[in-house]
Amino acid sequence: MTTRTRILTGITTTGTPHLGNYAGAIRPAIVASRDSNADSFYFLADYHALIKCDDPLRIQRSRQEIAATWLAGGLDVERVTFYRQSDIPEIPELTWLLTCVAAKGLLNRAHAYKASVDKNVEAGEDPDAGITMGLYSYPVLMAADILMFNAHKVPVGRDQIQHVEMARDIGQRFNHLFGQGKEFFTMPEALIEESVATLPGLDGRKMSKSYDNTIPLFTSAKDMKDAISRIVTDSKAPGEAKDPDNSHLFTLYQAFSTPAQAAEFRSELLQGLGWGEAKNRLFQLLDAELGEARERYHQLIARPSDLEDILRAGAVKARAVATPFLNELREAVGLRSFAAQVQVAATTKKKAAKAARFISFREDDGSFRFRLLSADGEQLLLSRNFADGKAAGAVTKQLQSGQELDLRTEGNAFGIWLDGACVADSPDFADASARDAAVDALRIALTPAQD
Numbered sequence: 001m002t003t004r005t006r007i008l009t010g011i012t013t014t015g016t017p018h019l020g021n022y023a024g025a026i027r028p029a030i031v032a033s034r035d036s037n038a039d040s041f042y043f044l045a046d047y048h049a050l051i052k053c054d055d056p057l058r059i060q061r062s063r064q065e066i067a068a069t070w071l072a073g074g075l076d077v078e079r080v081t082f083y084r085q086s087d088i089p090e091i092p093e094l095t096w097l098l099t100c101v102a103a104k105g106l107l108n109r110a111h112a113y114k115a116s117v118d119k120n121v122e123a124g125e126d127p128d129a130g131i132t133m134g135l136y137s138y139p140v141l142m143a144a145d146i147l148m149f150n151a152h153k154v155p156v157g158r159d160q161i162q163h164v165e166m167a168r169d170i171g172q173r174f175n176h177l178f179g180q181g182k183e184f185f186t187m188p189e190a191l192i193e194e195s196v197a198t199l200p201g202l203d204g205r206k207m208s209k210s211y212d213n214t215i216p217l218f219t220s221a222k223d224m225k226d227a228i229s230r231i232v233t234d235s236k237a238p239g240e241a242k243d244p245d246n247s248h249l250f251t252l253y254q255a256f257s258t259p260a261q262a263a264e265f266r267s268e269l270l271q272g273l274g275w276g277e278a279k280n281r282l283f284q285l286l287d288a289e290l291g292e293a294r295e296r297y298h299q300l301i302a303r304p305s306d307l308e309d310i311l312r313a314g315a316v317k318a319r320a321v322a323t324p325f326l327n328e329l330r331e332a333v334g335l336r337s338f339a340a341q342v343q344v345a346a347t348t349k350k351k352a353a354k355a356a357r358f359i360s361f362r363e364d365d366g367s368f369r370f371r372l373l374s375a376d377g378e379q380l381l382l383s384r385n386f387a388d389g390k391a392a393g394a395v396t397k398q399l400q401s402g403q404e405l406d407l408r409t410e411g412n413a414f415g416i417w418l419d420g421a422c423v424a425d426s427p428d429f430a431d432a433s434a435r436d437a438a439v440d441a442l443r444i445a446l447t448p449a450q451d
């Protein structure tokens, strides 16, 4: 059996995806999910969004827009597990289990928290002014997202590497404390896609909402065209040669074109294509590449209840993994059903019964005998001699049949009788209590397993 690589990533639902998000994260994630070796878990990190945003309408709109964007972009929900973090109650529950083992000192070192503290100190404020427990615990919630599904690879931006490392740290600590040699959690690795270019925005700096230099993705063709018209270029007139390598307009073009298209565009720029026409070409290209997806996006946005159904189905898939796993973790930390204690005893018994074993052997005189060893390898019985293997086998069978044992103690030993004859003897134990313990072990060993 080959195990597929589990790839998991979350998208914080505070904004509307723009062209930079699409080229830098969404498109590569959708492509990666098509690899037959990939088992992708992609989710809307809407609990994380609450940490950064207290505007309910914005949260709600962003969740829908992001969900529709990924689906319109071609994410195949049959193939991947696509869900909302807030639809998985196991995640906040796991967050608490992890919070109880996460070192406060570790979280003190989180970049985002430290940056807020530094800012406060600089401003002469209380170090923790305006800092919520949500911000402080952000990495624990993220660790739960990742560890809940035992992700191998976590594609993230550079700013999130530390969080993935913290997930490892916290997961390891939990494994160590409660695993009893078992590794509950897989150690995740951050996956930084070096090859994926961060797109430049209108002004040439990285495209980012915080710079207000983005090109909208699916809102409308007109919005896209308007934004493209605002791309900053040099002031070379039509007919003058343009330098494609110093033009972020060209970089944007290249991110969506085939190499052949890019080569042609390059030579046209070198030959003096005007910037107005160049912007037109970029728009034509983006519209051809994204027009159909834009259509799908608007269809999805127009049917929020369909979107709801898709995400709920995703949550069912995710919970099929999360629910049994969380039950195991609850067991591990001691949050166990009282009623289940009886069952635990029964399983132990069953295991002992399974593990106890008869070993038959032949004496020099040709007779057949057997020993019964307990689960721990202690000798419980040594049989008398039988003329043939068949007779010895018949006795071991009868002993395991579940019938009432005719057990007769003699000093610190005991014998087992069948049909009026002693068929096997225990060793001579050190004292009566050792003998009685062996009798108990024998009864467990001979209890037929109940499945």
Ligand code: TRP
Pocket (backbone or CB within 6 Å): 008, 009, 010, 011, 012, 045, 048, 141, 142, 145, 146, 154, 155, 156, 157, 160
């Ligand atoms: N913190 C991530 C970001 O801002 C989003 C996120 C939440 C995430 N949970 C995650 C990413 C788990 C990867 C894995 O980008």
